[in-house]
Structure formats: structure tokens, C-alpha cells
Amino acid sequence: xxxxxxxxxxxxxxxxxxxxxxxxxxxxxxxxxxxxxxxxxxxxxxxxxxxxxxxxxxxxxxxxxxxxxxxxxxxxxxxxxxxxxxxxxxxxxxxxxxxxxxxxxxxxxxxxxxxxxxxxxxxxxxxxxxxxxxxxxxxxxxxxxxxxxxxxxxxxxxxxxxxxxxxxxxxxxxxxxxxxxxxxxxxxxxxxxxxxxxxxxxxxxxxxxxxxxxxxxxxxxxxxxxxxxxxxxxxxxxxxxxxxxxxxxxxxxxxxxxxxxxxxxxxxxxxxxxxxxxxxxxxxxxxxxxxxxxxxxxxxxxxxxxxxxxxxxxxxxxxxxxxxxxxxxxxxxxxxxxxxxxxxxxxxxxxxxxxxxxxxxxxxxxxxxxxxxx
Ligand SMILES: [Fe+2]
Numbered sequence: 396x397x398x399x400x401x402x403x404x405x406x407x408x409x410x411x412x413x414x415x416x417x418x419x420x421x422x423x424x425x426x427x428x429x430x431x432x433x434x435x436x437x438x439x440x441x442x443x444x445x446x447x448x449x450x451x452x453x454x455x456x457x458x459x460x461x462x463x464x465x466x467x468x469x470x471x472x473x474x475x476x477x478x479x480x481x482x483x484x485x486x487x488x489x490x491x492x493x494x495x496x497x498x499x500x501x502x503x504x505x506x507x508x509x510x511x512x513x514x515x516x517x518x519x520x521x522x523x524x525x526x527x528x529x530x531x532x533x534x535x536x537x538x539x540x541x542x543x544x545x546x547x548x549x550x551x552x553x554x555x556x557x558x559x560x561x562x563x564x565x566x567x568x569x570x571x572x573x574x575x576x577x578x579x580x581x582x583x584x585x586x587x588x589x590x591x592x593x594x595x596x597x598x599x600x601x602x603x604x605x606x607x608x609x610x611x612x613x614x615x616x617x618x619x620x621x622x623x624x625x626x627x628x629x630x631x632x633x634x635x636x637x638x639x640x641x642x643x644x645x646x647x648x649x650x651x652x653x654x655x656x657x658x659x660x661x662x663x664x665x666x667x668x669x670x671x672x673x674x675x676x677x678x679x680x681x682x683x684x685x686x687x688x689x690x691x692x693x694x695x696x697x698x699x700x701x702x703x704x705x706x707x708x709x710x711x712x713x714x715x716x717x718x719x720x721x722x723x724x725x726x727x728x729x730x731x732x733x734x735x736x737x738x739x740x741x742x743x744x745x746x747x748x749x750x751x752x753x754x755x756x757x758x759x760x761x762x763x764x765x766x767x768x769x
Contacts, residue, residue, distance in 0.1 A: 401603050405537060406542050408567065409637070410569075412569050414568040421484070426447065426484050428454070429451035429455075429457065429498065429569035430491060436486060436530070439528070452473065453522055458488060462546070462547045463544060466508070470498065470504065477769040482526060483526070485525055489533075491530075496541075500557060511555070511635070524601075525560070527562040528709060529565065530572060530575075532580075532584060533585070533670060534669075534675065536646065538644060540558055550664075572635070578624075578668075583667040584622075587642040587670075588674060589637040589670070590645065590651060593649075593654055594651070595612075595694045596688075596695075597747050598747050598749055605645075607641045611639070611645060613639065614638025615635065618631050639647065650743050653750075660738075665726055665727060667725050671719075678743070679708040680755070681751065682706045682755075683754040684706065687713070732757075736752075
């Protein structure tokens with residue numbers, strides 16, 4: 396690869412205590428706060444209010460995997476409040492930041508955002524600027540210009556994407572992640588690992604994204620092992636946040652690949668958390684790519700050591716974290732799994748994958764099941 400480019404306009408603020416920079420970042424503008432209403436967020440909300448004053452409005456009933464139904468409800472509340480905030484501050488995980496992106500795109504108008512997603516109708520105005528304050532380490536939504544929303548009625552996963560949806564700034568403060576429950580630490584961390592690996596075996600990869608991705612994967616794997624032993628390990632939280640940030644930078648330029656395409660029906664139809672859904676099959680996806688591209692092989696070897704052992708090493712790592720090895724664990728039948736994988740390879744993210752579907756080992760759950768590709 397001789398020619399490549401890298402673009403990410405998000406102002407990155409990283410480190411313990413960096414939340415206290417929020418007043419400078421907002422610099423007196425009015426804002427809408429999107430977050431959760433719970434005891435964990437409460438002190439951070441107070442801190443934001445201390446530096447920025449009270450928000451014009453707080454939308455704090457955000458559900459996981461934002462649905463059109465919830466987004467319609469939120470825009471109704473915004474309209475009733477009759478406000479024109481200059482900025483949206485998103486304090487939370489990926490669902491909060493993706494919700495903020497939907498609200499920013501339509502500037503509170505549900506129809507404008509949905510028509511843009513569905514029909515490509517141009518947005519009437521540029522999206523509102525977003526300042527993201529992630530409280531989980533992994534989704535990467537604070538570093539990308541896209542969001543995932545769900546049409547649960549029609550069973551569709553929808554992608555919202557616009558150059559104006561890169562957050563203006565992201566404030567990555569590992570202290571906000573210190574009390575994350577293990578299940579969320581694991582799921583968001585594995586999402587980040589998936590972003591890192593998917594940006595390596597990707598048609599859009601370049602030397603810089605691979606550098607970010609290799610370092611990200613090493614950080615994330617080491618941090619998950621540390622935090623699994625001791626969730627209060629402060630340096631483990633720091634390492635996890637750094638790894639997730641590096642993965643975010645990598646995949647903000649490459650996008651994801653086939654493992655993410657595999658994940659969506661598992662989340663939509665089997666309620667598998669995103670980070671688990673897009674990571675449990677990474678060893679199989681890796682088997683389908685080793686030996687195909689020298690730069691990808693080199694990057695994977697840097698992470699996992701000797702290449703032929705790499706998928707087994709990743710599987711052992713996931714096993715240690717109690718991540719199921721096959722879709723059967725989520726109630727997915729053999730025939731459904733086959734359809735999910737075939738569609739995933741044919742879809743847009745599947746086409747980002749540089750590996751070969753013919754090499755995908757169709758393990759479905761039975762211990763001795765390794766029938767090869769039919
Ligand atoms: Fe993801």
C-alpha cells in the first residue's frame with residue numbers, strides 16, 4: 396500500500412480528572428444533557444453542572460440499543476420543552492452517545508433524522524455539535540461519525556452516518572469507568588477488541604490504523620485480564636480506556652468487518668449484548684484470514700505470537716473470560732447460524748473483510764462439530 400490517508404477531527408481529552416475540563420470545552424454555550432438517571436451518573440452530572448451551569452434540558456431515560464420508539468419519545472419531550480441548545484453533552488456509554496447523535500442529526504426533529512436514515516433526504520441543518528463523555532471503555536462512538544439505532548417493530552438495524560456527527564470533543568476520563576460492573580466492562584472491552592481486530596483484517600486498513608489496532612488489542616487484552624482479577628485496578632482502567640481509544644481511532648477510519656455483521660441479528664433476535672455478539676466468533680473469523688495478507692498477518696502475529704496458534708490463543712483468552720465459543724450458547728440453531736454468517740459475508744461490512752468465506756470453520760456448538768464449509 397503506497398497511498399493512504401487518515402482522518403479524525405474529534406478533539407481528544409484523555410486522563411484521570413479530565414472531566415474537569417468540560418467548562419472550558421463548553422465555553423458558555425447552552426446545552427442539552429443526554430445521560431442516565433442513576434446513582435452512578437449523579438456525581439458526574441453534578442460536576443458538569445458545577446463547571447457548565449444547569450442544562451437547558453436533561454434527557455435521562457436512555458435505554459440500551461436505542462430504538463426508534465424511544466427516540467420518538469425523546470424528540471417529543473424536546474419539542475415540548477421548546478429549547479434550542481447549542482451543544483449536546485452525551486454522558487454515558489455507546490447507547491447514550493448514539494442517542495445524542497440521532498438527536499443532533501435531526502436537531503430534535505424525529506422525522507428529519509428518520510427520513511435522512513431511511514431515504515437519504517438531506518438534513519435540513521448541520522447536526523448540533525456533541526461533546527461525548529464516555530463512561531464505558533469500548534464502543535468507540537465518541538470517535539466516529541456514525542450511530543446504530545434499531546427499528547424493533549420491523550426488525551431492522553439502522554445506521555446513521557454524517558460528517559457532522561463526529562463529536563466536537565471527547566472527554567475520556569478513566570475515573571468515570573472505575574465502578575463499572577464486570578459484565579459491562581467485559582462486554583464493552585470485547586467490543587473494543589473486536590473493533591481493533593476488525594480494523595486489521597479490513598480492506599480499508601493502512602499502516603497507521605494497524606499500529607493503533609495492534610497496540611489497542613494488546614492493551615485491551617491485558618487490561619481485561621487485570622480487571623477480571625481486580626475491578627478496582629486503577630491502572631487497569633487506564634489501560635482499558637487507552638486501548639478502547641486506540642481501537643476507536645483505528646476503526647473510525649476502516650469501519651468494522653464481518654464479525655460485526657454477524658453480531659447484529661444476535662443482538663436483535665437473541666438479546667446478546669453487542670460486545671459479546673461481535674467477539675465470540677473472532678477466532679473463527681481469524682482462521683478465515685490468516686495467510687491471505689502479509690500486513691494483516693504481521694499485525695496479528697504482533698498481538699498473538701506464532702500465527703498458526705493465534706486463533707487458539709484468542710479462543711483460550713475468551714474461554715478464560717467465560718465467553719461462549721459458539722452461537723448455540725445463545726439459542727441459535729444450526730440453520731440460523733449458517734444464514735447469519737452467509738448474510739454477514741455478503742453485507743457491506745462483510746465486504747470490508749479481506750479473508751475468505753470458504754475458510755470459515757462452521758463450528759456451531761457441538762464439541763466435535765467441525766464439518767468444514769459445505
Ligand atoms: Fe462494535
